[in-house]
């Protein structure tokens with residue numbers, strides 16, 4: 001596995017591979033790698049000649065200084081993890097100046113209103129930060145295919161929109177949520193939960209599954225009421241929001257139409273760890 005520590009070494013690598021006609025699959029990350037990331041690499045391996053990943057904790061997408069400070073970082077552990085996985089050909093670990101040569105600031109984007117819903121409303125500026133770093137990474141890595149987890153379903157929709165509006169020659173793939181044994185969606189932030197909090201967090205997926213069972217049986221306001229009641233009985237788990245939204249527009253809805261697809265989205269805070277999850281409703 002090649003370790004590319006700056007933009008120049010990445011660009012030389014990419015040029016060599018492109019000259020040989022290799023198709024590059026790319027999965028960007030912020031490190032603290034776990035089995036969920038492996039599922040991205042596995043998908044990339046199937047459809048490309050090479051798999052490239054990146055590790056960069058992107059400051060412009062954090063809207064809370066404490067969250068940025070506490071974000072788990074252990075580069076050597078991540079490199080060992082990638083090496084042992086056997087899925088990866090190269091990892092790009094840029095410095096801030098490789099991605100932000102002038103100023104560590106976001107560009108301003110419009111993603112057809114997708115950026116205003118849910119996480120966009122809860123974390124203003126977050127998707128400008130994601131868009132800025134992903135656009136720059138795409139321009140540097142020049143992947144044919146790029147892979148993102150469905151845990152961040154709104155991010156995935158926004159990255160599809162970004163690639164389409166900028167006409168970037170990359171195909172975006174969503175990869176299903178990888179869950180721990182108790183159903184908790186795998187996330188780098190899970191590292192910050194105590195064993196008891198981790199066990200209690202199974203309530204999130206259990207509740208999403210209940211909501212799926214109630215969908216099209218009772219009204220959406222009634223589902224929301226039941227979900228609030230479940231979390232009000234669990235004092236360590238603070239429900240930040242639960243919404244049912246159209247899968248394409250991401251607009252929250254209180255009614256459903258037969259021919260549209262819907263998804264439940266949830267954010268729960270456990271201590272100061274913000275856990276996010278979602279489930280397609282059928």
Ligand code: PAF
Pocket residue numbers: 028029030056058061130133134152155
């Ligand atoms: O999902 C993530 O880990 C990040 O938002 C991403 C896409 C790597 C951009 O920093």
